[in-house]
Amino acid sequence: MQRWMRKKTHFPLLAFFFSVFVVASVLYIENTHQIQEQKEAATTHSLFPTSVSFSSHKIKKRDLGSLDWSKACITTRNYTTHEEWISSTPKSNQQKLNQGSCDVFSGSWVFDNVSHPLYNExxxxxxxxxxxxxxxxxxxxxxxxxxxQPHNCNLKRWNAIEMLEKLRGKRLMFVGDSLNRGQWISMICLLQSVIPDGKKSITPNAALTIFRAEEYNATVEFYWAPLLVESNSDDPVNHRLDDRIIAPDSVLKHASEWAKADILIFNTYLWWRQGKIKLLATDEDGVCEELDGLGAMKFALEAWADWVASNVNPFEKRVFFVTMSPTHLWNREWEPGSVGNCFNEQTPIDMEGYWGSGSDIPTMRVVDNVLSTLKSKVSVLNITQLSEYRKDGHPSIYRKFWETLSPNQLLNPVSYSDCIHWCLPGVPDVWNELIFHFL
Structure with a gap:
């Protein structure tokens, strides 16, 4: 060993250090270029990630802005996926919205004609x-x-002035479907009565509608994105289509709007339960893959979650995700042997822990598993169980219907009752009381 060391020259050692220097220089140059490219992308895309990566799915980059959705899927083939994630146990690591031992999501509905309604229709x-x-x-x-009324504690009493102070200088944005739009309308109805005339306004702007409280330099906004990712249903008016098509990993268009808000309230649920979804998912133009709604929803949620993970600083931006809003389509579920739905229902369900088919357990597992990866970045607003009791809270036939109802429908109110949305004032006001409670 000593002889070997005596004969060894310093050249290998010098070569080693020289190689390290060269590699480090190359890595430094590449890193510098990468940082510069990220800065340029941030300038263009407001710090949004330029691509979303999750192992199970990938679409080729394409200009969705010029895409004719009506010709997006000339041919369709089935998408094969594994379903372990559907049956797996929820991880339940997302931020829990409770204070101390008080679980404000567990409770009951009490009649109170003194403090409620919080505003007049x-x-x-x-x-x-x-x-x-x-x-x-x-x-x-x-x-x-x-x-x-939560068990063993009280929900913070609604105060419109205090809520506006919380929003001073901020943008509160609801992002999602018509149920989230109903919660947005509830919020502005809760706030507007304490704002003087001339100091409030509402400005529709395509998919984005903005309510302004001028004295507080605050806005309460709604952005139509029922599937969170880009889709052929992104038009806030013309979205009743035979086929639903999504770009399963593309959120940049929508994120360019919602990233500007200080407080975000997301939802997505019912639109995934209306048949199969087509995915822009191949390298061939005009070829799509078809998947059940639950699988497609997982892709969309992962793309959304990837954006949240990359772009949300919980010390600067507050993000809520609203769990599924239940439907009450079959009254045999709360009254065995009966035939009908929410029509003519005037009292809540008084069965503690009631759970109907309008709240889908597999969907909840998917949502919980995706949200668990975000931890403290997203607060989950668990409105499902408390809303399950309110079979009496839906419009049923007492709303405007834009489509013409047939004589047979008019003779059978159950056939066209809306048991999905909620009357206002009503259940969505409580969802907003919960937002107020946690801000």
Whole structure:
């Protein structure tokens, strides 16, 4: 060993250090170029990631802005996926919205005609005809006079001035479908009565609608993105289509709007439960892959979650995800042997822990597993169980219907009752009370 060391020259050692220097220089140059490219991308895309990567799926880069969705899927083939993620146990690591030992999502509905409703339907100029049940002939108003009472604690009492102070200088944005739009309308109805005339306005702007509270330099906004990723259903008016097509890993278009908000409230659910979804998922133009709604929803949620993970600083931006809003389509579920739905229902379900088919367990598992990867970046607003009790809270037939109803439908109100959306004032006001409670 000593002889070997005596004969060894310093050249290998010098070569080693020289090689390290060369490699380090190359890596430094490449890293510098990468940083510069990231800066340029940030300038163009407002710090959004330029691609979303998850191992199970990938679409080729294409210009979605110029895509003719009506010709996007000339041919379709089935997409094969594994279903372990559907049956797996939820990880439940996402941020829990509770304070101390108080679980505000566990409780019951109590009749309270003193403090509720929190506003009058007719006094809100921003009320939607889809949700104004008294205006459209609902004979009872008790659905407006129920307050959510958590077990063993109290929900923070609503205060519009305090809420506006929380929003001073900020943008609050609801992102999602018509159920999230109903929650947005509820929020502006809750706030607008304390804002003087001339100091509030609403400006529709295609998919984005903005309510402004000028004295507070605050906005409460709604952005239509029912599937979170880009799709052929992104038009806020013309979205009733025979086929749903999504770009399963593309959120940049929508994110360019929602990234500007300080407080974000997301939802997505029912649109995934209406048949199969087609994916822009191949390297061949005009060829799509078809997948069940639950599998497609997982792809979309992962793309959204990737954006949140890359772009949300929880110290600067607050993100809520609203769990599924239940439907009440079959009253045999709460009243065995009966035939009908939410039509003519005037009282809540008083069965503790009631769970109907309008809340889908596999979907909840998928959502929980995806959200668990985000940990403290997203707060989950668990409105499902408390809303399950409110079979009386839907418009049923007492709303404006834009499509013409047939004589047979009119003779059978159950056939066209809306048991999906919610009357206002009503259940979505409590969802917003929960937002207020946690801000």
């Amino acid at each position: 007719a006094d809100c100029p921003y009320m939607s005809d889809q949700l104004a049940c008294l205006k459209h002939g609902r004979p009872d108003s008790t659905y407006q006079k129920r307050r959510w």
